[in-house]
Amino acid sequence: MKKYIIQASVLALSAMALTGCDDFLDTMPDNRATLNNEEKITKMLVSAYPDNEYLYVAELMSDNTDDIGGPQNPYTHRWAEEIYAWKEETETRNSSTERFWSASYGCIAAANEVLQALDKIGELSPTLKECKGEALLCRAYNHFMLANMFCQAYTKNAASHLGLPYMEASESELVPQYERGNLADFYGKIEKDLTEGLKLIGDSHYSVPKYHFNVSAAYAFAARFYLYTENWGEVVKMANRVFGSDPRPMLRDWKALGSLALDHDIVSNAFVNASSNANLLLHTAVSEAGLIYGAGYSGGSLACRFNHCSYTSENEDMEATNIFGGSTEFYLSPASYSASNYNKVVWFKLPYMMEYLDIVAQTGYFRTVYPAFTSEELLLNRAEAYVMLKEYDKAAADLTTWMQNMTKSTKVLTPQVVSDFYNKAKYCYSDGAGIESALKKHLNPAFEIDDEGSIQENMLQCVLGFRRLETMHLGLRWFDVKRYGIEIPRRQMNAQGRPVLKTDVLTKNDPRRAIQIPLRVRDAGLEANPR
Incomplete structure (x- = not known):
């Protein structure tokens, strides 16, 4: 297979994004040598969690987003236009695909540093065994998220699709050689790290477990991994390790959230509170997502032209007539904002805060906190697995539990x-123009499901609809769109907020479902995704 020359700074080593080449080569060997005790290794593992998020890009690409007003809308941004249209990005932001790529491989590099240091120590204490489990899970998770963004969805034919470089060792040379390989092998390596990590993971050494791969988060990750790789029985087993005999004590207290004042700061901070049993793993990130899916005009030009608009909300998800009724049935009401060239309906899930670089000049970075895994998503993942196993009564029970809780x-x-x-x-x-919304989407997964109108297909419609609500603004809808081959027309909304023009369509086998590899990585020699 052809080899590719990739700069280490581009692919794996996060420090190079922040320092010069000479500085990196001067300091990294010394840093590696100091990872020789529990305190230093646990501190290093903090760097194995990404500081850039995928969720805003994934929301922009999914059917949760529409074009409000088209090119005539003056409140727009070129980067958002490119991502929304599934085009290659020509500039970077904190939420850009290039930043996510670099951050993820940087996390993998940190995990590899820990694993290499642990190999040198030899006999491991109980804490260091847990650290090894955490490092393996971080390496697996970051590769898994890279695959879901930059590769096609996993199928039984994954060996015929491009994978990504799987980094299993720290790099000591400036120009190492990499190859993409195939997606089946890539997922096989993820599963190897995942299963080994699960054997070792524990919570005893964490001061704030919710910001690390605690035991519950690890099994939730395993459940999502097996769901995406069509191993339905393992999904159920992994979920049961978290829930035991009753999932209800693990679920979010939506009634309490709904009793709060409908204020973005109050509700969003309560949503991501580490004390909530529902939040299994929390990440922090440099991101404007908290503004974009916040109150009023917050988010500026990024939030105005492309957002979750009232038409989609009223006909497809948050405000649509659903099996449980209308939007008034939710404990937490959606917040709706509309003005000229501006229309959005949001739930306050993502807080925003400022990391100041200059407190006097009031400059710095917007940050947010978001749940990477929740018990509600895990419950719906188990429900989907039950549907695929045709254990419909068990699936219906999980769906009832989710519905009666939210x-x-x-x-x-x-x-x-x-x-x-x-x-x-x-x-x-289904209308002549192919742009009118309704509650259901045609499903075209690579795996086999029963015909439209069957109990299985209807149950899947319910699972996917509930999960769309559950993960709104959190990016996971995009992965369901990929897994189920859901086609998305791109449409412009008029001044009344209704669709009037189809400008593009993402077909079920569209190569744009795999985000293009960042330009500077391709320039260094890594093979591009087909277009």
């Missing part, structure tokens, strides 16, 4: 109740 509905879902409701619902884009 909404005031007391309805009990059964396979027949779900099937009756979704058989009456319309599919999106």
Whole structure:
């Protein structure tokens, strides 16, 4: 297989993004040599969690976002225009795909430094065994998220798709050689790290477990991994390790959230509170997502032209008539904002705060906190696995638990109740122009499901609809779009907020479902994604 020459600074070593080449070569060997005790190793593992997020890019690319006003909207931004249109980005921001690539490989480099240091220590204390488990899980997770952004969705034919370089060792040379390999092998390496990490992970040495791969977060990651790789039985096993016999004590207290004043700061900070059982793993990131999905005009030009608009909300998700009723059934009400060239409906999930570089000049970085894994997502992942196993009563029980927790509905879902409701619902884009919204989307997964209108397909519509609500603004809808081959038309909204023009469509086999590899990485020799 062809070899590719990649600059280490581009692919794996995060320090090079912040310092000059000479500084890096001067200091890194000394830093590696000092990883010789528990305190230093646990501190190093803090660097194995990404400081840049994927969720805003994923939201822009998904069907959660529409074009409000088109090119005539003066409140726009070129970077957002490119991401929304599934084009290659020509500039970078803190939420850009290039920053996420660099941050993720930087985290992998930190995990590899820890693993290399632990190999040199030899006999490991209980704490260092847990650190090894954490490092393996961080390495697996960062590779997993890179694959979901920059590769096609996993299928049984993954060996025919491009993977990415899997970094299993620290680099000591400036121009190491890498090859992309195939996606099946790439996922095989993720699973190896994941399974080894699960054997070692523990919570005893964490001061704030929710910001690390604690045991529950590790099994939630495993459940998502096996869901995306179509290993339905393992999804159930991993979820059961977290929930035990009853998932309800692990779920978010939506009733309490709904009792708070509908204020962005108050609600969003409560949503990401580390004391919530629902938040299994929290990340911090340099990001404007808290502004974009915040109150009023916050987010400026980034938030105005492209956002989750009222038409989509009223017809597809947050404010649509659903199996539990309408939006008034939610404990936490959506917040809606509309003005000229501006329209968005949001839930206050993502806080924003300023990291000041100059307190006098009031300059610095916007940051946010977001849950990488939640118990509600885990519950819906288990529900999907049950549907694929055709254990419909168990799936309906999980869906009922989720629904009765997030909404005031007391309805009990059964396979027949779900099937009756979704058989009456319309599919999106069934009008002549192919732009009108409805509750259901046509599903085109690479794995086999029963025909449209079947109990299985209707149950999947319910799972995907609930998960879209659960993960709104958190980026995971994009991965469901990829896994299920959901087609998305790009459409412009008029002054009344209704779709009037289709400008593009993402087909089920569209190569743009895999984000293009960053330009500077390709310039260094790594193979591009097909276009």
